[in-house]
Amino acid sequence: MTAELTAQVCVVGGGPAGLTLAMELAKRSVSVVVLEQSGHFNRSFRGESVSPDSVWLLDQLGLLDRLEGEYAQMHHMEIIDSGSTVMRTNFADYDYPHPYPVELPQPALLSALAAAGREHDGFTLLQSATAVGLLREGGESGAVTGVRVRTPRGEITVNAALTVAADGRFSKVREMSQLPYEKLPLDRDVIWMRLPFPAEWDSNTYRIRIRGGEHGLFIPTHPDSVRVGMNIPKGGLRDLRSQGLSALHERLDRLAPELSDTVREVVRSWSETSMLDIFTTVVPRWSMPGLVLMGDAAHTLTPILGQGVNHAIIDAVTLAPLVEQAFADGGSPAALGRAGEEFQRSREEAVRRSRGLQLRQERLFALDGKVGGAVRRSLYRVVDRNRALQHRVLARAYFQVQQPGPIVARRIAQRPSPRV
Numbered sequence: 001m002t003a004e005l006t007a008q009v010c011v012v013g014g015g016p017a018g019l020t021l022a023m024e025l026a027k028r029s030v031s032v033v034v035l036e037q038s039g040h041f042n043r044s045f046r047g048e049s050v051s052p053d054s055v056w057l058l059d060q061l062g063l064l065d066r067l068e069g070e071y072a073q074m075h076h077m078e079i080i081d082s083g084s085t086v087m088r089t090n091f092a093d094y095d096y097p098h099p100y101p102v103e104l105p106q107p108a109l110l111s112a113l114a115a116a117g118r119e120h121d122g123f124t125l126l127q128s129a130t131a132v133g134l135l136r137e138g139g140e141s142g143a144v145t146g147v148r149v150r151t152p153r154g155e156i157t158v159n160a161a162l163t164v165a166a167d168g169r170f171s172k173v174r175e176m177s178q179l180p181y182e183k184l185p186l187d188r189d190v191i192w193m194r195l196p197f198p199a200e201w202d203s204n205t206y207r208i209r210i211r212g213g214e215h216g217l218f219i220p221t222h223p224d225s226v227r228v229g230m231n232i233p234k235g236g237l238r239d240l241r242s243q244g245l246s247a248l249h250e251r252l253d254r255l256a257p258e259l260s261d262t263v264r265e266v267v268r269s270w271s272e273t274s275m276l277d278i279f280t281t282v283v284p285r286w287s288m289p290g291l292v293l294m295g296d297a298a299h300t301l302t303p304i305l306g307q308g309v310n311h312a313i314i315d316a317v318t319l320a321p322l323v324e325q326a327f328a329d330g331g332s333p334a335a336l337g338r339a340g341e342e343f344q345r346s347r348e349e350a351v352r353r354s355r356g357l358q359l360r361q362e363r364l365f366a367l368d369g370k371v372g373g374a375v376r377r378s379l380y381r382v383v384d385r386n387r388a389l390q391h392r393v394l395a396r397a398y399f400q401v402q403q404p405g406p407i408v409a410r411r412i413a414q415r416p417s418p419r420v
């Protein structure tokens with residue numbers, strides 16, 4: 001006989017979106033089962049750049065103190081194009097309670113969220129538990145009433161008034177629900193690697209280097225390394241690999257010659273690299289009876305300006321009170337349906353703005369040739385000189401949720417971060 005669990009909400013996916021939502025629901029006395037296919041939280045090359053708004057939210061949720069020592073604040077962002085610094089942002093110039101993005105490894109974030117969730121009755125996290133089917137009322141196209149789950153001990157079912165798909169950019173639940181979506185591939189992919197942090201760099205600066213049509217992101221990674229992401233043509237990994245590792249090393253030489261020796265010492269096989277297929281997903285409808293999509297499952301973004309974790313966390317804190325209210329109103333399918341629709345209405349404009357900013361940024365990175373390069377450098381210089389414009393551009397990614405804040409709160413946020 002198949003084992004059964006019942007909860008008010010079943011969340012599929014224990015990433016930043018699913019765990020934040022589950023913690024917030026359990027805090028509000030809504031019973032929740034989270035299903036996570038992995039048996040652990042060890043992920044690398046994933047969502048470590050956390051935007052200032054999310055840092056502020058983590059603070060509001062009481063998590064920032066628990067994460068003390070696990071993250072590093074970033075104080076500057078610097079763009080060097082063809083050897084010249086064309087833009088430098090000092091986050092201290094922004095008068096918000098939390099002006100600084102942080103680098104926070106996902107294992108630390110996810111462990112803290114799970115620990116905070118477990119402090120509440122009604123929070124259940126099942127790891128090594130993979131959603132493999134949706135339970136539907138009255139046949140294939142009926143309302144979703146829960147999930148079939150594969151575990152090492154056999155299959156179980158979770159019955160729930162509301163199922164939430166927080167299962168990431170390749171969402172299986174979205175696929176099974178047959179909610180339509182459009183995947184928009186970008187023209188280029190990114191290849192990632194991790195290197196020891198160079199002694200001559202300060203550890204609180206995001207570095208972006210551009211040369212011709214090539215760019216690299218150099219992200220200090222807590223506690224002692226740097227994540228390097230370099231663009232390659234869409235689907236171009238096979239081609240690059242056929243040229244041998246030296247082609248990868250030489251690509252980095254052009255962007256950051258100071259890393260030339262290190263990359264040859266550390267990256268001696270392709271297994272030291274990770275390829276990210278860059279696309280963004282547009283889902284016209286984020287909910288259907290009994291089901292809501294959130295996080296990457298509802299709106300996959302690109303890595304530019306670290307927006308994925310940010311939107312995942314904002315989704316969770318937006319959805320939790322709506323679901324709480326729907327249950328307080330009786331938890332009928334209609335009340336839960338309205339909560340799902342309200343959730344999408346509240347969130348989609350901000351997601352659309354981030355996506356627009358990322359796509360414009362990607363087009364700028366890709367400009368090539370003499371004229372293209374000159375246009376890009378001029379644009380960055382204009383934004384560099386005009387503080388109000390720089391604020392408007394950055395606010396779309398970093399300051400959507402916090403209100404400009406009292407200076408005293410900022411001083412607290414400015415505590416020295418652990419050395420990277």
Ligand SMILES: Cc1cc2nc3c(=O)[nH]c(=O)nc-3n(C[C@H](O)[C@H](O)[C@H](O)COP(=O)(O)OP(=O)(O)OC[C@H]3O[C@@H](n4cnc5c(N)ncnc54)[C@H](O)[C@@H]3O)c2cc1C
Nearest residue numbers: 013015016017037047048049131167168295296306308309
């Ligand atoms: C290489 C890379 C680098 C990135 N860097 C950044 C960054 O620096 N900053 C940033 O903000 N964003 C970054 N992102 C994006 C960021 O990781 C995501 O936007 C963010 O994690 C989305 O959170 P989520 O909870 O919606 O999805 P995810 O974090 O993808 O979590 C989904 C979870 O669902 C689980 N799951 C999937 N299918 C099932 C199933 N059938 N049953 C049960 N569980 C399932 C998965 O194991 C996973 O744990 C990066 C992404 C990648 C791939």
